[in-house]
Amino acid sequence: AQSVTQLDSHVSVSEGTPVLLRCNYSSSYSPSLFWYVQHPNKGLQLLLKYTSAATLVKGINGFEAEFKKSETSFHLTKPSAHMSDAAEYFCVVSDRDFGNEKLTFGTGTRLTIIP
Amino acid sequence: GAGVSQSPRYKVAKRGQDVALRCDPISGHVSLFWYQQALGQGPEFLTYFQNEAQLDKSGLPSDRFFAERPEGSVSTLKIQRTQQEDSAVYLCASSLAPGGSREGTQYFGPGTRLTVL
Numbered sequence: 001a002q003s004v005t006q007l008d009s010h011v012s013v014s015e016g017t018p019v020l021l022r023c024n025y026s027s028s029y030s031p032s033l034f035w036y037v038q039h040p041n042k043g044l045q046l047l048l049k050y051t052s053a054a055t056l057v058k059g060i061n062g063f064e065a066e067f068k069k070s071e072t073s074f075h076l077t078k079p080s081a082h083m084s085d086a087a088e089y090f091c092v093v094s095d096r097d098f099g100n101e102k103l104t105f106g107t108g109t110r111l112t113i114i115p
Numbered sequence: 116g117a118g119v120s121q122s123p124r125y126k127v128a129k130r131g132q133d134v135a136l137r138c139d140p141i142s143g144h145v146s147l148f149w150y151q152q153a154l155g156q157g158p159e160f161l162t163y164f165q166n167e168a169q170l171d172k173s174g175l176p177s178d179r180f181f182a183e184r185p186e187g188s189v190s191t192l193k194i195q196r197t198q199q200e201d202s203a204v205y206l207c208a209s210s211l212a213p214g215g216s217r218e219g220t221q222y223f224g225p226g227t228r229l230t231v232l
Binding site (some may be wrong): 036107 | 117118119150155156157158159160163171174206208210212220221222223224225226
């Protein structure tokens with residue numbers, strides 16, 4: 001079985017400073033990894049995904065993540081936080097058992113932006 | 116274009132009632148997934164359809180949960196004899212690619228918040 005561990009349940013940063021949300025994964029296969037964002041009362045939105053192409057993945061809204069197999073990590077970063085980045089972020093691994101792409105979510109990291 | 120839609124957005128049920136939750140996937144999407152998100156948790160997989168075939172129902176928590184997608188488009192998740200522990204947000208996602216494709220990005224609906232009293 002595959003799993004992800006989000007190392008911080010809550011991260012607070014000041015507006016304009018860098019963001020780092022940490023994620024480690026466990027996988028028996030070559031994984032597909034994703035970051036999704038969930039704003040209050042809104043649906044989950046895909047930020048970016050890694051599917052064995054380039055290890056540095058760029059996503060929407062200035063976010064990026066680097067796949068590091070040696071560290072089994074897929075940390076999410078952004079150079080400069082914006083107030084609109086305040087949300088819940090989920091690190092996700094695909095589970096290809098049964099030949100489907102069911103997603104296994106981490107427990108989430110709540111990002112707070114301090115004005 | 117239209118995304119994944121779900122209805123109702125909110126549902127309150129008395130314990131023991133049956134409920135039906137609807138998901139309209141993006142037109143043409145082959146794969147459809149249901150997830151359950153408890154308060155303060157990440158979503159957890161319930162079941163997966165490829166067209167009308169239910170290929171994986173390993174995440175359904177009990178035999179009170181039943182899902183169908185008879186014509187390969189709209190799907191319904193039914194919960195019989197609801198219990199308080201069923202209170203959660205139920206999310207539907209669809210994907211253009213069939214299961215097993217590494218390029219199959221899942222697009223999520225807004226969810227149905229179920230509260231069982």
